[in-house]
Amino acid sequence: MKTFTTVDELIACVGQEVSTSDWIKIDQEKINQFATATGDHQWIHTDPIQASQGPFKTTIAHGFLTLSLIPEMLRTALCFPPSSMAINYGLNKVRFTNPVPVNSQLRGHFYLLEVESLKDPQSQVVNGFQMIWKITIEQDGASKPVCIAESVVRRYH
Secondary structure, three states: OEEOOOHHHHHOOOOEEEEEOOOEEEOHHHHHHHHHHHOOOOHHHHOHHHHOOOOOOOOEOOHHHHHHOHHHHHHHHEEOOOOOEEEEEEEEEEEOOOOOEOOEEEEEEEEEEEEEEEEOOOOOOEEEEEEEEEEEEEEOOOOOOOEEEEEEEEEEO
8 A cells, every 4th residue: 555645745656656456356246236236237247147158158247346446446555645525526538448257356556647736716725636547457367457447536635
């Protein structure tokens, strides 16, 4: 885990891979819970018997499940200066570059693209900062990443 105590320390890391998260196991229970939460019960995700006859020979995680793991990966990879609030502001780019078979282990590599000060619209006083992270999510043992995304995160004082 990489710990930052100041925003200046963070700014010094722009253009670098900064940290790697812990591994997260994608088991069938996690896939089924995501299917229930989103209503996406497609057989390639939730039916191991039918999926065993399909193109991947097993169930696979939803792409959006993989994407939704970024906050957990961020929590185990990076520690930021204290703030009153952090929000996911959005995503600039997302690609699901490889399927994630059930029981895979995933982790994220965090590359800092940009840090920008945020100003209060009324007072124009700096009240936080915005970061853009390129996150490459790898599957243990696979030669190709499963997801590449640019995540925009804001932290407020």
